[in-house]
Amino acid sequence: MVQLIIPCYNEAERFNKKLFFSFVEALVNVHFIFVNDGSTDTTNNLLEEIRIKALNENPDARVTILNLPKNVGKAAAVREGILFALKNSDTEFVSYFDADFSTPLSEISNFIKVVEIDNRRKAVFGSRIKKAGSHIERSQIRHYTGRIFATVVNNLVLKIAIYDTQCGAKLFTRECAENIFKEPFISRWLFDIELIVRIQVLYQDLDLNKIIYEQPLEVWKEMGNSKIRFKDLLKMPYQLFLIYNKQTNDFKKSGRMV
Ligand SMILES: Nc1nc2c(ncn2[C@@H]2O[C@H](COP(=O)(O)OP(=O)(O)OP(=O)(O)O)[C@@H](O)[C@H]2O)c(=O)[nH]1
Ligand SMILES: [Mg+2]
Numbered sequence: 419m420v421q422l423i424i425p426c427y428n429e430a431e432r433f434n435k436k437l438f439f440s441f442v443e444a445l446v447n448v449h450f451i452f453v454n455d456g457s458t459d460t461t462n463n464l465l466e467e468i469r470i471k472a473l474n475e476n477p478d479a480r481v482t483i484l485n486l487p488k489n490v491g492k493a494a495a496v497r498e499g500i501l502f503a504l505k506n507s508d509t510e511f512v513s514y515f516d517a518d519f520s521t522p523l524s525e526i527s528n529f530i531k532v533v534e535i536d537n538r539r540k541a542v543f544g545s546r547i548k549k550a551g552s553h554i555e556r557s558q559i560r561h562y563t564g565r566i567f568a569t570v571v572n573n574l575v576l577k578i579a580i581y582d583t584q585c586g587a588k589l590f591t592r593e594c595a596e597n598i599f600k601e602p603f604i605s606r607w608l609f610d611i612e613l614i615v616r617i618q619v620l621y622q623d624l625d626l627n628k629i630i631y632e633q634p635l636e637v638w639k640e641m642g643n644s645k646i647r648f649k650d651l652l653k654m655p656y657q658l659f660l661i662y663n664k665q666t667n668d669f670k671k672s673g674r675m676v
Contacts, residue, residue, distance in 0.1 A: 420530060420589075421506065422523070423451045423499030423514040425492050430459040432518055432643050435468065441523035442472060442479065448526065449480035449506075452517075453499040456489035493609035500599045504592065512595045516586035518641035528633055529589040538628040540594035541617060543580070543610075544587035545632040555639045575662050576614055578626055583610050587635070594620070604664065605657040607650050615665045619672060 426433070442450075450472075452465045465483045472479040484502055486495060496514045503512050511530065515521055521544050529542040548554045548561070556564075564584065572579055588610070590598070598616040603609040614630070621629045 419506070419508045420448045420511045420513060420526065421451055421500075421503030421509050422448050422526065423453060423496055423503065423512065424517050425453045425455060425495040425499065425514065426457065426461050426465065426517045427455045427489060427492070427495070427645060428457045428459045428461060429517045430457070430461045430464050432641065433461075433464055434519060435464075435471075437519050438468065438523070439471070439475075441519075442476075445523065445526065449482065449503070451482045451484060451499045451503055453484045453486065453495040455486050455491070455495040458489075491606035493603040493606050493612075496609070497599050497603065500595055504596060504599075509592055511589055511591060513589035514586070518643070520639055520641050521585065521587035521635055522637050525587060525633070525635055525637075526589070528636070529587075532631050532633055533589065533591065536628075536631075538624075539631045540591045540621065541613075541630045542589045543582065543630065543632050544585040544635050544638070545582040546585055546638045547581060547634045549634065551636075552634060553637045553639075554635065557640060560640065571611060571658065575611060575658060575665065576618070578618075580614060580630070581632055583614060585610075585635070585638075588613075604660050605654075607646060608654060608657050608661065611658070612661055612664075615661060615668070619665070619668045622669070622672065 454461050454465055462485060469481040469483060472481045484498060486498060500512050503509050513526060513529065515523060525544060533539045533542050546554050546556060568581060568583060571583055594617065597620050598613050603612050605612065617629060618626060
């Protein structure tokens, strides 16, 4: 079974219920875990309404709401959701998608396909590649800043080519998730990079290109009302430095120098 975590912070206005229910019918064997991260609006009521409607429409629907008493940020909220999901012995895959559905939930089927087709794959990342045949609607400024960010991170920290580290849609096998979500994250918004670093350390004797698969998304739409604040952007270079340091230490501890 796939456990799909959706972190929600003050999503009462932005959350598109119609869109959510249009996906739900097609997704069998998916357990939705909404993590309400200390929202101060009516997100709690919205999620409860969704849960009841989903059950009314389909008694087998699986929707869980985790209410965190205070706001801990996306990284910690996703981690809470994943740790909760891993307690279920039926869990084969865990995944997280943003609540604005910039990545449509229907993409999850492609994620599962690519991981099932090759059992060396442990992680699938949605990748916003603008190419013929895909519909990636992203503002020019975000596209270009994203490309610069990815290039810097690839060259300085990861030393491998990941086209899109920051896409909010990812899936992991149980075995991988049990390891990489064990420890809390350093950063609120760069935890995707921390996850990649943890994967590098965990599978250091294997070919990382076979472990991580980037799935080009068919559709991705920028939804606006981003919750990343300017203050968060300013913190990113220092957080990247901390992640880099931690990576070096973790490799040293495991006997490998970078
Ligand atoms: N748990 C938690 N989730 C948050 C917080 N802030 C944002 N989120 C969630 O993180 C996800 C992404 O937030 P967005 O505001 O869409 O981020 P974005 O800047 O639009 O990022 P892109 O969509 O990738 O461009 C959503 O599911 C939010 O609800 C927070 O403080 N805590
Ligand atoms: Mg968004």
